[in-house]
Amino acid sequence: MLCCSEDDIALAQYGSSNSGRMKTLYRQGLKHRYGSLMQIISGVHFNFSFPESFWDALFGKQDEKTRQNAKSEAYFGLIRNYYRFGWLIPYFFGASPAICSSFLQGKETKLPFEKVGGTLYLPKATSLRLSDLGYTNSAQSALKIGFNGLEQYLEGLNQAIHTPSQDFAKIGVKVDGEYRQLNDYVLQIENELYAPIRPKRVARSGEKPSEALSRGGVEYIEVRSLDVNPFSPIGITAEQIRFLDLFLTWCALKDSEPMDNCELECWRENWNKVIVDGRQVGLQLQIGCHGEVLDSQSWVKRVFADLREIAKHMDSAHGGNEYAAVCDKLEAWNENPELSISGQLLAKTKELGGLGKVGCELGKEYRQKNLLTNIKRIRLK
Known part of the structure; x- marks a missing residue:
């Protein structure tokens, strides 16, 4: 997370x-609601869909309308399982265990931060970007948007963009002739819903995301809980993508019972635990609303027993053993969570004396590599 003053951050102009x-x-409204600093936090959005051959194998031949409904239902099953087990993504790939101390700028927090140089960190954190200090909207916690089907989701989303917020009303919509936000609802527009995963369809010109979904059903899903990987010059690696292939396919194939608000809140609590304390060996996660608990590492072993079966089929289809190798690597990380991206980054931060120094060192390294690559291309021409 980068730090600077609110006044240094310019709004995007369109x-x-x-x-x-x-x-x-809309971004002016975000500034008034959450501050400009939140708009400099970056993450990776990963769009994912299955080919028609996948649906043919799963459902057999179907007419267009039946296929559309079946795909939407299956994607929502995937989304529910993502809420149940998606904490695996910050667990392995979280890359924000630390923040610049100036990022808080007077905000109160109960988190037990430790300090190195000008950097605050939590010893076992994975992804503070996904915490209440990151790109979040606390007012959304009261929204009851369900994921048991397209109709329920659209109904909840429509209600959210028409629910007034007392806090945002205090900002004012138009003050002294100048607009401060689009409106004073909990969500100004649908895109302000900060969910870790979203059902999506490519919208036509002038069409809202919900209108596109209502028209044609779910076309793909958008994974939004990936931090930018600082150890990759492009922010994500092929290994991460292969894991997402495995994990999202598993989420679609695994049984996915309807999820009530109690279960959804339970899994959100598990996410929060992993975000702030995920590398703690023996971290206890609750299974549903029934009081049963299991430590995170045991959960990972259960899931990977299934992922390895999927990896066999993907490696058979593509040739090689790259998907199995991803499983090998991440299971080693599970045995020693300090090998994860957040563990590596925090170790580097402590070694160099601050997060900014890590960023500068990596930036210089990637610049030099790109310059050498460009020189080689010029010579080849």
């Missing part, structure tokens, strides 16, 4: 058209 001005005003 031109003078009506749609462009609305996009800028």
Whole structure:
């Protein structure tokens, strides 16, 4: 997480058209609601869909409408399982165990931060970007948006963009002739829903995301809980993508019972535990609302027993053993969580005396590699 003052951060400008001005005003609203600092936090959005051959194998031949409904239902099953087990992503790939101390800027926190140089960190944290200090909207915790099907999801989303917020009303919509936000609802627009995963369909011109979903059902899903990987010059590695192939396929194939609000809150609590204390060996996670608990490492072993079966089929289809190798590597990380990305990054931060120094060192390294690559390309020409 980068730090600077609120006044140093310029709003994105999208031109003078009506749609462009609305996009800028939306971000003006975000600034007033959460502060400009939140808008400099970056993550990786990973869009994922299955080919028609996958659905043919799963459902057999279907007419267009039946296939559309079946795909939407299956994608929502995937989403529910993602809420149940998606904490695996920050567990392995979280890359924000530390923040610049100025990032808090007077915010109160009960988290027991430790300090190195100008950096605050939690010893076992994985992804503070996903915590209440990151890209979040605490007002959304009261929303009851369900994931048991397209109709329920759209109904909850529609209610959210029409639910007034007392806190946001205090900001004002138009003050002294200047707009401060699009409206004073909990969500200004649908995209303000900060979910770790979203059902999606490519929208037509002028069409809202919910209208696109209502028209054609779920076309793909958007995974939103990946931190930018600082150890990759492009922010994500092929190994991470292969894991997502395995994990999201498993989420689609695994039984996925309907999820009530109690279970959803339980799994959200598990996510929070992994986000702030995920590398703690023996971290206890609750299974549903029934009081049963299991430590995170044992959970990982259960899941990977299934992932290895999927890896066999993917390696057979593609040739080689790259998917099995990903399982090998991540199971070793599970045995020693300090090998995970957050563990590596925190060790580097302590070694160099601060997160900013790590960023500068990696930036110089990637710049040099890119310069050498460009020189080689020029010579080849």
